[in-house]
Amino acid sequence: MNHATPPPRDVRDVYGRQYRIGEDARDLTGHSRRWQLWATWACMVAISPLQYSFGSAAIGLQNGRGWDVVATMWLLAVFIACQALIAIPAAWIQRVRRATPTQLVVAGGLLAVIGMVTLAHADSYPLVLVGYAVIGGAGAGLVYAACITTAARWFPDRRTATIGFVTGGFAVGAVPSIALLTIIQSANGQRLVFDLTAVVAVVVVLTAGGLLKDPPRHWWPAELDAQAWAIDRKLNRSIPHNAPAVRHYRPAEAMRTGALPLMWLTLALSTALSLFGIAFVVSYAVTAELGVAVAGFAAGMLAAVNGLGRSFAGHLSDRFGRRRVLAAVLMIEGFTHVGLVVAGEAGAGWAFVVCAMFAGLGGGAFYAIMANLVLEFFGENSLLQNQAILYSAKAVGGLVGVGVAGSLVATVGYRPLFLGAGLLGVLTALTVRFLKQPGRPALPVRPQLGTPVAGSGE
Numbered sequence: 424m425n426h427a428t429p430p431p432r433d434v435r436d437v438y439g440r441q442y443r444i445g446e447d448a449r450d451l452t453g454h455s456r457r458w459q460l461w462a463t464w465a466c467m468v469a470i471s472p473l474q475y476s477f478g479s480a481a482i483g484l485q486n487g488r489g490w491d492v493v494a495t496m497w498l499l500a501v502f503i504a505c506q507a508l509i510a511i512p513a514a515w516i517q518r519v520r521r522a523t524p525t526q527l528v529v530a531g532g533l534l535a536v537i538g539m540v541t542l543a544h545a546d547s548y549p550l551v552l553v554g555y556a557v558i559g560g561a562g563a564g565l566v567y568a569a570c571i572t573t574a575a576r577w578f579p580d581r582r583t584a585t586i587g588f589v590t591g592g593f594a595v596g597a598v599p600s601i602a603l604l605t606i607i608q609s610a611n612g613q614r615l616v617f618d619l620t621a622v623v624a625v626v627v628v629l630t631a632g633g634l635l636k637d638p639p640r641h642w643w644p645a646e647l648d649a650q651a652w653a654i655d656r657k658l659n660r661s662i663p664h665n666a667p668a669v670r671h672y673r674p675a676e677a678m679r680t681g682a683l684p685l686m687w688l689t690l691a692l693s694t695a696l697s698l699f700g701i702a703f704v705v706s707y708a709v710t711a712e713l714g715v716a717v718a719g720f721a722a723g724m725l726a727a728v729n730g731l732g733r734s735f736a737g738h739l740s741d742r743f744g745r746r747r748v749l750a751a752v753l754m755i756e757g758f759t760h761v762g763l764v765v766a767g768e769a770g771a772g773w774a775f776v777v778c779a780m781f782a783g784l785g786g787g788a789f790y791a792i793m794a795n796l797v798l799e800f801f802g803e804n805s806l807l808q809n810q811a812i813l814y815s816a817k818a819v820g821g822l823v824g825v826g827v828a829g830s831l832v833a834t835v836g837y838r839p840l841f842l843g844a845g846l847l848g849v850l851t852a853l854t855v856r857f858l859k860q861p862g863r864p865a866l867p868v869r870p871q872l873g874t875p876v877a878g879s880g881e
Contacts, residue, residue, distance in 0.1 A: 430445065431443055431444060431445035431446045431639070432444055432445055433641070434649055434650060435650075436649060436650045436652075436653035436654070437650070437653055437654060438653060438667045440653065440667065440803070441641045442641055442643040442649040442650075443639050443640065443641040443642050443643060444643055444645055444649060445645055446638075446639065446642065446645065447645055448577065448638070448644070451636070451638060451639075452634075452636050454634070456577040456578065456644070458634060459573060459574060459577045459634070459635065459636070460574055460577065460578065460585065460588070460589070461631075462631040462632070462634040462635055463570035463571070463573055463574040463589050463592075463631075463635065464570075464574075464588060464589050464591075464592040465592070465627050465631040466528050466532065466566055466570050466592075466627060466628055466631050466632050466635075467566065467567065467570050467589055467590065467591075467592035467593040467596065468592040468593075468595060468596030468627070469532065469596065469623060469624040469627035469628055469631075470531075470532060470535045470562070470563050470566050470567075470593070470596075470624055470628075471592065471593045471594060471595070471596035471597040471726075472539070472596065472597045472600040472617070472620045473502065473535055473538055473539060473542075473555075473559055473560075473563050474499070474502065474503065474506070474563065474593070474597070474701070475593070475594055475596075475597030475601070475701060475726045475729075476597045476600040476601050476604060476616075476620075477498075477499045477502075477701075477702070478499075478701055478702045478703065478704060478705045478706070478722055479600075479601045479604040479605055479705050479718075479719060479722050480542075480604050480613055480616075480617075481495050481496065481499075481702070481705070481706060482705065482706060482709065483604070483608060483609075483610065483613045484613075486610075487610035487613070488546055488548075490548060491833070492706070492829055492832055492833060493829050493830050493832075493833060494548060495829070496702060496825050496826060496828070496829025496830075496832075497825075497826045497829060497830075498551060498552060498555060498556050499556075499698075499702055499821070499825050499826075500821050500822050500825040500826030500827075500829070501552065501556035501557065501560065501822075501826070502538070502555060502556040502557075502559060502560040502563075502821075503560065503698060503817060503818065503820075503821025503822075503825060504560070504818040504819075504821050504822055505556060505557050505560030505561050505564065505818075506560040506561070506563045506564035506567065506817070506821075507564065507814055507815055507816070507817035507818035507821065508564070508815055508818050509560075509561045509564030509565055509568070510564055510567070510568045510810075510811045510814045510815060511808075511811040511812070511815060513527060513564065513565050513568035513569065513811070514568060514572070514807040514808060514810065514811035515807070515808065515811075517568070517569060517572050517637075517807065518807045518808070520637070523635070523636070523637065524569045524570075524572075524573040524632075524635035524636065524637055525632050525633055525634075525635045525636070527565050527566075527568070527569035528565070528566050528569050528570065528628060528632035528635060529628055529629060529632045529633070530562075530565060531561075531562040531563065531564070531565025531566035531567075531569065531628075532562065532566055532624060532625070532627075532628030532629075532632060533562065533625070533628070534558050534559065534561055534562025534563075534565070535559050535562035535563050535566060535624060535628075536562075536621045536624050536625055536628075537554055537558050537559060537562070538554060538555040538556075538558055538559015538560070538562060538563070539555075539559065539617045539618075539620055539621040539624065540554075540617070540618070540621050541553075541554025541555045541558070541559065542554070542555040542559070542617055543613070543614040543616075543617035543618055543621070544614060566628070567590075567593065568811070568814075569635070570589055570635075571586050571589050571590060571794070572807060573635050573636075573637060574586070574588075574589045575794075576637060576638050576642065577638055577642075579642070579643060580643075580644060580647055580652060580659075582795055582798065583661075583737035583738075583740055583741060583745075583791050583792065583794075583795040584734045584737040584738050584741070584791075585734075585737075586733075586737065586790070586791040586794050586795065587733030587734040587735075587736060587737035587788070587790075587791030587792075588733065588734040588737075590730075590733055590787075590790050590791060591729070591730035591731060591732075591733040591734060591787065592730060593730065594726045594727070594729040594730030594733075594783070594787055595726065595727055595729075595730030595731060596730075597726045598723050598726050598727050600616055600617075600619075600620050601719060601722050601723045601726060602719065602723055603616045604616055604719075605715060605716070605718070605719025605720075605722070605723075606719075608715075653667075660741045660742055661740075661741040661742075664741075664742070664743060664744035664745075664747075665740070665741070665744060665745055665795075665799055666799065666860065666863065667799060667802075668798070668799055668800060668801055668802040668803075668860070668861075668862075669860070669861065669862035669863050670802060670862060671801070671802030671803065671804035671805065672800075672801040672802055672805065672809070672861065673804075673805050673808075674805055674808045674809055674812055676801075677800075677801045677805070677809050677812075677861075678812075680861040680862075682800055682801075682858065682859065682860070682861050683797075683800075683801065683809065683812065683813070685854070685857060685858060686793060686796065686797070686800075686813055686858060687812065687813055687815075687816045688816070688854075689793070689851060689854055689855065689858070690789070690793055690813055690814075690816040690817070690820070691816035691817075691819045691820045691823075692820070692847060692850075692851040692854075693753055693756070693786075693789050693820070693848075693851055694816060694817045694819075694820025694821065694824065695819075695820040695821075695823045695824030695828075695847070696756055696757070696760065696786065696820075696824060696844050696847055696848050696851070697729075697756065697785075697786030697787070697789075697820075697824070698786075698820060698821050698824040698825050699760075699824040699825065699828050699840070699844050700725065700756075700760060700763075700779070700782045700783075700786055700844070701722075701725065701726075701729075701786070702824070702825045702828070702829070703828070703829075703832070703837065703840075703841075704718070704721050704722055704725060704763070704779055704782070705718045705719070705721070705722050706718075706832075706837075707763070707767060707837040707841065708721055708767070708772075708775060710837055711767035711768070711770070711775075711837075712770070713767065713770065713772045713775055714772065717772035717775060717776060720776050721775055721776045721779035721780075722779070724776055724779055724780040724783065725779040725780065725782055725783035725786070726783065727780075727783070728780045728781070728783035728784045728787075729783035729784070729786055729787035730787060732783065732784040732787055732788055733787045733788050733790065733791050734791070735788075736748060736752055736784075736787075736788030736789075736791065736792060737788075737791045737792065737795075740792050740795070745792050745795060745796050745799065746796075746855050746856070746858055748788075748792060749789055749792045749793065749796075749855050750852045750853075750855040750856070751852075752784065752785045752788040752789055752792075753785060753789060753848055753849075753851050753852035753855065754785075754848070754849060754852040755781055755784060755785040756781075756782060756784075756785025756786050756848045757785075757844075757845045757846065757847065757848020757849040757850075757851070757852060758845060758848070758849070759778045759779075759781040759782040759785060759845075760778075760782060760841050760842075760844045760845035760848060761841070761842060761845035761846075762774070762777075762778035762781075763775060763778045763779065763782065763841055764838050764841045764842055764845075766778055767837075767838075767841075768838070785848070793813065794810055794813070794814075796858070797809050797810050797813055799860065800860050800861060801861070824844075828840055
């Protein structure tokens with residue numbers, strides 16, 4: 424006798440949040456939801472050399488093509504700006520489901536490959552600016568936005584750690600190419616490295632990207648009781664430190680609260696600091712005469728810890744609160760940039776590598792935490808648009824932390840900039856205490872007498 428599968432049902436928790444229950448990921452995709460997690464991670468790994476390997480390639484680009492440090496670093500700055508700004512239309516496209524995750528990832532991946540090939544072979548600066556910075560940056564942004572959105576939809580119960588893990592692939596994947604670019608210093612060697620990364624990116628994006636699929640709206644894993652998860656701290660470790668949004672805020676409403684603009688400023692400053700380290704840690708190590716090996720090892724450790732530390736920081740933010748952990752990682756990021764100067768001036772290569780490693784920890788963890796703060800501050804109805812507005816701050820951070828900083832390096836040198844970056848990190852960490860959840864005022868100390876409830880008989 425055949426038993427029909429019961430239809431999915433919609434339930435709501437005590438906060439009014441909606442969940443779609445009863446559909447298994449295997450029935451929807453043919454695989455468990457972990458396939459979606461690993462597929463999105465693999466796609467992020469494939470495109471990561473475009474950003475995180477650039478600092479290791481910068482010296483070779485300057486020597487081989489006759490560009491100065493300012494012109495070279497503005498390529499990365501424009502790349503980052505294009506990558507961040509494409510997040511807004513990409514979020515809208517995926518929200519209204521005008522394109523599938525596979526279509527966005529494959530299209531973005533092929534554009535990213537154009538960026539890699541252009542960076543490898545084009546000697547014309549305007550051509551590299553268009554091919555690598557604009558086209559490659561837009562492609563990387565499409566892949567980035569589609570992957571984190573898709574993964575978060577499949578893991579609504581572990582959103583922060585999931586976003587941290589997937590975005591971490593965008594850093595970890597660059598470690599092999601950083602190592603190769605450090606070992607191979609010739610122009611032909613650099614071309615070979617980027618050609619190899621382009622081939623790998625094509626294969627991964629077409630295979631892993633082809634597996635991606637969005638779940639139905641408000642989908643929730645059937646094996647987990649959604650209503651109990653909303654209030655049971657044994658099921659949901661983020662209780663009680665991370666309260667849900669009071670109501671749903673549209674983008675214009677979120678901006679008027681003042682919380683989203685402050686969050687945007689915090690992310691812009693944090694990103695500027697993080698990208699500054701990614702872009703200049705190699706050239707600073709070489710200038711400080713620490714050697715090419717130390718420079719490459721520092722860049723590799725920075726990228727590896729940047730990626731691997733994001734999911735761990737997400738777990739910590741569940742246990743101890745988003746804002747508390749966010750302030751801690753930003754403080755670490757600030758102090759370690761000062762530590763890079765101390766280690767560089769002392770000629771201590773091992774200390775320089777250690778500081779680069781902790782700079783990577785602080786420079787990556789804040790992305791996943793702030794992405795989830797948007798959900799907990801402004802609700803889920805306009806989540807993609809609000810997150811896209813927040814992520815656009817990376818464009819400003821890239822232009823300032825890479826482009827403007829690259830222009831200043833030629834005049835003031837590395838030491839003042841790294842010291843200034845460290846101070847900026849500490850100040851940014853202090854601004855986190857002003858981030859307050861909209862619509863949830865603090866209660867005064869005096870007892871709350873309240874008013875009688877209608878029909879209570881008083």
